[in-house]
Amino acid sequence: MKSFGDRLRAARIAAGMTQEQLGFALGVTKSSVSAWENDRETPGFRLLPSLRTALGCSLDELIVGPAAASATRDTVREAPELYIGNADEKTLLVRYRSLPPKRRQAVLELIKPAK
Template identity: 60%
Template sequence: MSGFQERLKSARQRLGLTQEALAEELNVTKASVSAWENGREKPGFRLLPKLRVVLDVSLDDLICGLDADRELPAE
């Protein structure tokens, strides 16, 4: 299973965005995007909705690695 940083990088690359282009879309620095993708930092909670829109990916998939069509396991 891939972690958040791998899912983020994969989603960005799938759209053909550079770290700099994603940073511009989110109004953050390229260094911030790099830190997220290298696991040194995580994006702030307030950025998650914009990440979802820009990357065209569900937050379930981006954060938890769950496809939107899959159900959570029963507890």
């Protein structure tokens, strides 16, 4: 399995960038990019959105690898009920989880599909 540094190097090369160009795009030095690619260091959390933009790739694939990222997408396709699609769904889920068990059961009975 490839390391983060290997995936980063491959993504940088696929984007047609040198270490220096990537560093410039992120506001870091070429030696920082080199350290990441050689797994001596990792980029800070604040750099991840810029890294995604500069390389034009998915952070899932960059951080965990293509197989794991694909598994995440497959889970969403296979179990869409586990995927929160918008703010309203998130609000409902948060409110549901804050209910005591008996009220949760009542809500489930209320929204049960008709037979």
